[in-house]
Amino acid sequence: MKKNLLLSFIFISPYLLLSQNNLGQINGNFETNLQSYTDDPSIDAIAADEVILNNAYLNILYTKGDFTGGLRYESYLNALQDYDSRYQGNGIPYRFARYTSDGLDVTVGNYYEQFGSGLVLRSYEDKGLGIDNSLDGVRLKYVPINGLYVTGLIGKSRTYFEYSKGIIRGADAEFNINEALKLEGETSYILGGSFVSRFQKDNNPAFNLPENVASMSARLNIMHGGFNYYGEYAYKINDPVGSFSFDENNYSTGKAIVNNLTYSQKGLGITIESHFVDHMEFRSERAKQKEFIINYIPTLSKNHAYTLLALYPCATQPEGEAGFNTNIFYKIPKNTLFGGKYGTKLNLNFARTNSIDGGNSYLNDSSSHTSNPFKSISIKDETLYFSDFNLEINKKINKKVKLNLVLAKQKYNKDVLEGKTIGEYGIISSTIAVADVSYKIKKGHTIRLELQELLSKDDATATNHADGDWHMVLAEYTISPNWFFAIQDMYNYGNYDEEKQLHYVNTSIGFMKGANRFEIGYGKKRAGIFCVGGVCKEVPSSNGFSLNISSNF
Amino acid sequence: MIKKLILSLFVIAFFTVSSFSQNRTLPSVKVKNLKGSLVNIQTIENDGNPIVISFWATWCKPCKKELNTIAEVYEDWQEETGVKLVAISIDDSRSASKVKPYVNSSGWEYEIYLDPNRDLSRSLGVSTVPHTFLLDGKGNIVWEHRGYIEGDEEELLEQIEHISK
Numbered sequence: 001m002k003k004n005l006l007l008s009f010i011f012i013s014p015y016l017l018l019s020q021n022n023l024g025q026i027n028g029n030f031e032t033n034l035q036s037y038t039d040d041p042s043i044d045a046i047a048a049d050e051v052i053l054n055n056a057y058l059n060i061l062y063t064k065g066d067f068t069g070g071l072r073y074e075s076y077l078n079a080l081q082d083y084d085s086r087y088q089g090n091g092i093p094y095r096f097a098r099y100t101s102d103g104l105d106v107t108v109g110n111y112y113e114q115f116g117s118g119l120v121l122r123s124y125e126d127k128g129l130g131i132d133n134s135l136d137g138v139r140l141k142y143v144p145i146n147g148l149y150v151t152g153l154i155g156k157s158r159t160y161f162e163y164s165k166g167i168i169r170g171a172d173a174e175f176n177i178n179e180a181l182k183l184e185g186e187t188s189y190i191l192g193g194s195f196v197s198r199f200q201k202d203n204n205p206a207f208n209l210p211e212n213v214a215s216m217s218a219r220l221n222i223m224h225g226g227f228n229y230y231g232e233y234a235y236k237i238n239d240p241v242g243s244f245s246f247d248e249n250n251y252s253t254g255k256a257i258v259n260n261l262t263y264s265q266k267g268l269g270i271t272i273e274s275h276f277v278d279h280m281e282f283r284s285e286r287a288k289q290k291e292f293i294i295n296y297i298p299t300l301s302k303n304h305a306y307t308l309l310a311l312y313p314c315a316t317q318p319e320g321e322a323g324f325n326t327n328i329f330y331k332i333p334k335n336t337l338f339g340g341k342y343g344t345k346l347n348l349n350f351a352r353t354n355s356i357d358g359g360n361s362y363l364n365d366s367s368s369h370t371s372n373p374f375k376s377i378s379i380k381d382e383t384l385y386f387s388d389f390n391l392e393i394n395k396k397i398n399k400k401v402k403l404n405l406v407l408a409k410q411k412y413n414k415d416v417l418e419g420k421t422i423g424e425y426g427i428i429s430s431t432i433a434v435a436d437v438s439y440k441i442k443k444g445h446t447i448r449l450e451l452q453e454l455l456s457k458d459d460a461t462a463t464n465h466a467d468g469d470w471h472m473v474l475a476e477y478t479i480s481p482n483w484f485f486a487i488q489d490m491y492n493y494g495n496y497d498e499e500k501q502l503h504y505v506n507t508s509i510g511f512m513k514g515a516n517r518f519e520i521g522y523g524k525k526r527a528g529i530f531c532v533g534g535v536c537k538e539v540p541s542s543n544g545f546s547l548n549i550s551s552n553f
Numbered sequence: 554m555i556k557k558l559i560l561s562l563f564v565i566a567f568f569t570v571s572s573f574s575q576n577r578t579l580p581s582v583k584v585k586n587l588k589g590s591l592v593n594i595q596t597i598e599n600d601g602n603p604i605v606i607s608f609w610a611t612w613c614k615p616c617k618k619e620l621n622t623i624a625e626v627y628e629d630w631q632e633e634t635g636v637k638l639v640a641i642s643i644d645d646s647r648s649a650s651k652v653k654p655y656v657n658s659s660g661w662e663y664e665i666y667l668d669p670n671r672d673l674s675r676s677l678g679v680s681t682v683p684h685t686f687l688l689d690g691k692g693n694i695v696w697e698h699r700g701y702i703e704g705d706e707e708e709l710l711e712q713i714e715h716i717s718k
Binding site for chain 2: 025059100117118230264271327440444479
């Protein structure tokens with residue numbers, strides 16, 4: 001009897017399933033990055049014992065109506081050399097379920113979240129940098145009244161394949177006044193506030209350490225016509241690292257102020273951004289290592305896409321930094337002398353960061369020391385960290401030729417930005433020029449040439465020499481929509497050390513079709529700093545083949 | 554008996570798989586508009602005409618090349634096919650404030666949204682930008698493309714023309 005029941009169920013069930021015409025969707029994406037490593041003493045590249053290393057992951061998402069469930073399988077066998085070796089082996093470090101019911105949005109498992117501009121909390125992933133500090137726990141989002149958005153969360157932060165020791169609790173509220181009061185005026189206001197607290201037991205017998213470390217911020221966004229103002233203030237209570245040594249435990253508090261003002265109209269855009277940061281790194285564990293960082297302080301510089309412009313990249317100094325970043329975007333109209341037939345686009349950018357007035361609170365080790373944000377603007381007295389003055393001109397000459405030119409003057413305090421001993425390299429000054437021309441041969445076929453030049457001057461007071469002058473040439477041939485071929489050569493012809501006047505040649509071929517992309521490459525990569533969005537990592541030099549496959553379904 | 558069981562299991566598996574919706578649609582995820590309000594991406598519509606969704610960032614050269622190239626012919630495209638382009642920036646707080654000035658200075662007529670926490674790009678499997686999706690009049694994702702090389706806009710137009718017939 002039971003058997004029969006079971007059988008009939010089995011036979012009927014397909015039809016039951018069919019009658020439910022939608023069982024939801026499954027989709028996802030896959031990526032694998034394979035690289036071979038061979039010895040190359042000239043660039044200090046080291047062969048991997050495994051010869052080949054591979055990073056891969058697969059995301060699977062299931063969606064049905066307001067329900068989503070997902071997971072990511074990650075595989076590091078073993079991790080690429082530019083990844084931390086603690087990414088090792090296989091696993092499912094990311095899985096979650098999320099649903100929305102009557103306006104309540106519930107997530108359990110892993111999630112990424114950012115409060116405001118991220119000064120007190122940002123959990124995110126960046127595969128290029130090897131960052132993934134997703135929180136694992138519970139997150140709720142709710143809109144109790146029109147225009148009021150509330151988020152509450154609790155979780156532990158991922159570090160590689162483990163979780164750091166602290167428990168993170170956070171709440172954020174954003175109030176859109178115009179939505180709440182149904183105002184239709186030209187001016188709109190958004191207020192916001194966040195509170196984040198980390199709990200970690202104090203097991204240190206020698207020091208009295210705070211077990212609950214709070215970090216909080218308030219923000220304001222006003223929009224009026226073409227103007228947009230965003231301001232945020234953040235504060236963090238004392239958070240000593242919990243070492244056994246008196247010198248390493250520091251009880252100073254942290255703070256950050258962000259002020260952004262932008263204006264735009266058709267053909268013109270202006271941005272003025274500034275910040276003041278003092279001892280504001282917030283971590284998921286009472287420790288110094290950067291893998292525990294769970295907040296984000298936006299870097300004040302242009303994110304350059306050309307290699308030599310990004311050779312000496314700016315990175316935020318959360319321990320103490322003041323700076324600004326201004327942009328003017330202007331399009332010279334069509335049919336004018338400089339606009340030509342299609343118009344000409346200009347972007348003028350000036351960014352600068354320096355140390356803060358009286359030194360940062362960490363060095364002064366006193367919660368009563370206050371560095372004056374206004375005094376920090378007096379550039380003269382402060383140590384320069386980074387400055388970049390550049391002009392980019394983008395022009396379509398005719399139907400076949402497009403041109404992009406960049407001229408830049410940069411100053412880079414290598415000692416501070418790369419954590420070297422003060423006086424080792426000092427401030428490197430460089431002048432950079434880039435010309436990027438593309439020429440359409442026939443339908444779908446385009447050749448593109450990039451010529452880049454970096455002339456640099458070492459700091460006269462420094463004990464060491466930096467890399468000196470560089471050329472770079474890149475040639476790319478693309479056949480839309482499926483193929484690209486590229487070859488590039490970076491040549492460090494001006495290196496002080498003649499043995500290091502080397503060519504770094506790279507070739508790559510890519511094939512793209514629909515949702516799949518294949519790329520194989522071969523060449524030498526120089527050691528250096530690789531940054532995405534102002535967050536940087538050090539990349540070792542390497543020599544070998546690479547294979548990258550990515551696909552969506 | 555066992556054969557029957559196995560057979561029926563296969564039948565179940567087949568129907569289970571085939572009854573998963575074959576048509577991919579946009580997930581129910583919120584993005585921000587340039588006024589700072591949250592908008593569910595499922596609510597975007599274009600009167601039954603195709604929609605192009607293009608993920609981009611202010612720091613991404615090929616993205617800007619793609620969207621600037623399309624901007625020149627966008628009016629023609631709209632007239633011919635009724636298509637609407639929705640450009641979704643994945644700029645984070647470092648560069649999100651530059652989105653509106655860049656868009657306005659470039660004179661883009663697209664519908665612009667921000668996805669700073671990458672909720673939408675993650676749920677669509679966007680790992681690098683540019684990444685372009687084409688939605689038919691019913692909201693089904695009928696085509697997608699990673700990256701941009703010059704001339705790709707012509708393939709996109711062919712795809713749009715194909716579904717707007």
